[in-house]
Amino acid sequence: MQWINILVQGSLLGGFYALFAIGLSMSFGIMRLVNIAHGDFIVLSAYVGMIAVDATGLNPFLSLIIVMPAMFLLGYALQRGLLNFTLSGGLLPPLLVTFGISVIIQNGLLQGFGAYDHRLKEGAIETASLHLPGGFDVGVFPLLVFAVAVASIGSLQVLFYWTRLGRAFRAVSDDADTAELMGIDNRKLYAVAFGIAMVFTAIAGILFGIRTIFDPAAGPIRLILAFEAVIIGGLGSLWGTLIGGMVLGIAQEIGAALNPNWQILAGHVAFLALLIMRPSGLFPRTRD
């Protein structure tokens, strides 16, 4: 019974990590951009949500009406004005530039809001839980997060496979030069892709802010968790990212069951072990 509980809790936690990972997976998959600042964008979204809640008195969930477009615009502008120029010169330029953005966001938040913890208050939903037959409890909020993760990936699935824009995303990911010969403006498309990635980052950020306390330095660990989910799942595979997140979540819950302090460590160890066994992830695409 305890093991079933671990599997359930771990899977739900995995949904959370998959949600962290969606934006990263998109920019990684479409423009091969290693976005080191991704975790900081999640945290930034939580801060933007906090400002929106404070200013308007909106419920944190509803603050997404403001946070999502704001993050879309930020993403679009950053890709257009900055990140597009890092894509042709190997690994170092995108890595370094996004490290720079990361440091700027972290210290900007630190200067603007101090080092204190913040939290988005949602009320009863944070602690509510469902009693399932068999005697274990499932938190309503983790369930909601998982559902949002599945819905997000589902909507991206629809976007990628049922729309003209999604077709262009896949084409550019396959072969950017040839896509350009078909009349696609890659730079603009990348900007739209990064904007959309940031919309999902905004959702992740708001749910993150409701679930736990956050501070300006909370980004890097979210980035690592997101990376682990993406890489375990296999680069560019959206449902693989969900599975990757779940593998990570379950490994962490197993670790936590053995010793409460081992949770994060168990996730990292599982990640490294999987990476050594399968460097291209569980569900690699046939062509990179």
Added chain:
Amino acid sequence: MTVLLKLENVCKFYGALKAVDDINVEVESGEALAVIGPNGAGKTTLFNLISGDVAATKGRIAFEGADVTAKAPHARCRLGIGRSYQIPHPFANMSVFENLLVGAIFGGGVTERESYLRCSDVLKLTGLYDKANVPARTLTLLQRKRLEMARALALRPKLLLLDEIAGGLTEHECAELVRTIKDIHAQGTTIVWIEHIVHALLSVASRLIVMNFGQLLAQGVPREVMANARVREVYMGIPVS
């Protein structure tokens, strides 16, 4: 004559694509062998297989009688296989002289001091002596092609693989390069040369092989191979006068 290099049933498959498909070739010591074939015939892949840049899917590669199929590129180089790349890969921020030193020291297995004289000689042979101390990034295309060759020569190879070393050069530059390659061959180095400029090839090579779809289409004395009807058809589509 002794066999220097021997390829037995060598294949390289990329998924369904048969880049090199069951090739059997012997290269004799002291020989100059020319390789031609249309785009995508597998010529460069053949070089990559010999130099170890790609691993063979099947088959066996022997150098001086020893099996080198599983050896890393640097190990094959130290046995005496030198190569140039079709697109020059100069060490752009090192001087021309230092480019050569890398080959002499690591491929040729001599100490740094011993290698100075050798590199100086190769620089003279390849016409790069005046450029010895300039960064390789400042060289013209011809000089870069010469550097590709000079670097491989610095390791005193028994076998020198030249991959389209004359491509993109003017006629005059090409003639100059051919002279140098003749000198190198005259000094006893075995040469395998891929090129599309047939007249240049034929002025050096004593034997010609033609590749098509990863396979060996024909081999033999150049004039006879070029007169072969299938070669004409595949290579050019029309009869060569």
Added chain:
Amino acid sequence: MTLLLRTRDLSAFYGDFQALFAINVDIEEGETVAVIGANGAGKTTFLRTIAGALPTAPQAVLFAGQPIGGKTAHDIVRLGIAMVPEGRRLFPSLTVEENLLLGTHSERKGPWSLKRVYELFPRLRELRHLPAPSLSGGQQQMAAIGRALMSNPRLLLCDELSLGLAPVVIRDIYQCLGAITAEGTTAVLVEQDINRALDASARFYCFQEGRLALTAPTKNFDRAALTAAYFGL
């Protein structure tokens, strides 16, 4: 007849390597012209430069009188120049039909639609929901041509249509190409298979080492001169 494509002293570089030297070419609307030459002669570079994949001087390429040398590839498609790239370059994670639909991103109106492409290549209709890599080489080549047609080009650039295909398949492809050009689409064919290229075109340009070595009509030309131009003998 109107002049559709004109290049004036067209040069192209890969880094500091000059691949094309002062190429002057004039192509009339409705013509089919072959570009031949040995490997590395600059044929593909020539097409890529016209298509905007390689930069050149704005005035070096005039399309319907308009200088396009400085434009980006995606802008040039929108003006009506479509490319069938060497090696097909279909998008492997897209189905055949999605590959064709990608041609519509140029947003050009004209006679070509999915329906018409399937009429031209009926086999593609049967295969339309398969992923592109599962097609045979010839079918992929048809899809690549169809994808280019979907942008309703005035000028079709075909790079090595015959590469890696069996002779019977090549014949089929060239038959379809004839049907396309018969409707007035101008075409430039880059080929290593000289006979095939000369059969399908009225004129040819022979490149050698990045330079224009010979140009002549495909009927009644000096074979010895072509051999000389081809090999630089």
Added chain:
Amino acid sequence: MDAAVESVRVERATKASRVFAVLAALALAALISLPWWGDAGDMRLIAEMAYYVALAQLWNLLAGYAGLVSVGQQAYVGLGGYMLFYLTGVWNMNVYAAALIAGPFAGLVAIPVSFAVFRLRGAYFAIGTWVVSEVFALLASLIAVLGAGSGLSLTVPILQEISTHRDTRDAILYLMTLGASLFVTGIVYLLLRSRHGLALTAIRDSEPASASLGVNTFGTKFIIYIATATCTGLIGALIFLQKLRISPEAGFSINDWTVVVIFMVVIGGIGTIEGPFIGMLIFIFLREWLADYGTYYLILLGLIAIVIMLKAPSGIWGWVIQRYDLQLFPVGRRLVLRPLEKAAKR
């Protein structure tokens, strides 16, 4: 034959490098004598500059030459620091011996780590090294004898082992750090000057071409990874000997020990020995200049790094080299040319 060998001459030093060597020797003499004329604050700042230069040289060797873009070098800084505190505090080892062991220990740990991370390429390698360092940080926070989450402090007896006088102790710690930094920079310089430097520079410029000329690229990268881990561990031990306290967050901080170091290298000029010095000076200058305004200096540093990466990716010194062909640390070799005879020239 001998005469022929004699006739080929190769020069290593340049005029600029000779002038610079004299200036550097003078500057070094001034730095060594600092304890006799500077105060504790000066020594602390210079020591910090010294260890940052060393870290930057090491990361530059790794990423700028061997092409191993690691973002997990903090793993070895932390390991070195923890090893020092553990050996002195738990095993009562002599503090100098502990500092000397800390480096090789980090190098030893790097061997199994390399088996894992060397399976990864590019971005995967970068993230893999980071995760490894997170694992080390988490392990440190779990192990009771390492003080778990709160870390370890150097006890007074250990400090008194160095010297019972505070001023003397400060001077000794300062000189140790300066010496270690000099040692690391010297090793990097000598390595790059040697035949192995030739191989490393070749790998940096083109990996396939180096392999085809006989350079064992994998072996070279492996040795560089282990060697930089060893030196990083040594520097880590000395950093925390100065700081007197270590905790998992401080020891394995990616921002402190890797991100700012990467910024320094990129701003100064990746793939040069001069670059890390320039980058470090800019970092320290910004920090001291903006000391009263919190962490704005880090924002500014990040902005400068972004601009440099996009506009002048070879960094400040890379720009200088391209313009003036200047080499302060002569790692190059110049063949002394002689006029060729007419016949040879053809």
